[in-house]
Amino acid sequence: MNRQTDRREDAACIIVNIGRERAFWKGHYMALPGCGPGIEFEAFWPLLVRAYDIYLHHPHAGREVGAVLYANSPEVIEQQLEMSMAGRIFGRVMDRIQQATTRLQYAGAMHA
Structure with missing residues (x-):
């Protein structure tokens, strides 16, 4: 996997509105x-x-x-999800995050 696309930029502040995400997933979790x-x-x-x-x-x-990390979390272990299933759920949430989060770029931030 490409290291650049697999990691977040250090110079970004990610804002997640968990209330909005909860409302979204309430209507979409069955999928x-x-x-x-x-x-x-x-x-x-x-x-x-x-x-x-x-x-x-x-x-x-x-x-x-x-x-x-997700597959080894207490919530996933408690639900007895297989690692592949947990990975697919995590991937879907990450896809949603990429679509729904706000990224604030810091002006003048140094990139490695």
């Missing part, structure tokens, strides 16, 4: 891997929140490392 009839949004939401948490707290982790 996620591993979700189906009978699964309530409130039961699935902690899995989604954990993906955002990893994204925000591990800013230099790419998708592959993030997916491993």
Whole structure:
């Protein structure tokens, strides 16, 4: 995977409106891997929140490392999701983040 596209820019501030994301996922969570009839949004939401948490707290982790962190999180382990399923859910959340987040660039910031 290309290191440049797999990592966030150090000079960006990422803003995630978790309320807006919750509203989005409430209407779209049933299309996620591993979700189906009978699964309530409130039961699935902690899995989604954990993906955002990893994204925000591990800013230099790419998708592959993030997916491993996600697969080993307490929420994923509690739900007994297979690693491949967890990786697919994490990837879908990362796709959403790429579409929905606001990136503020710091003027004059130095890039490595």
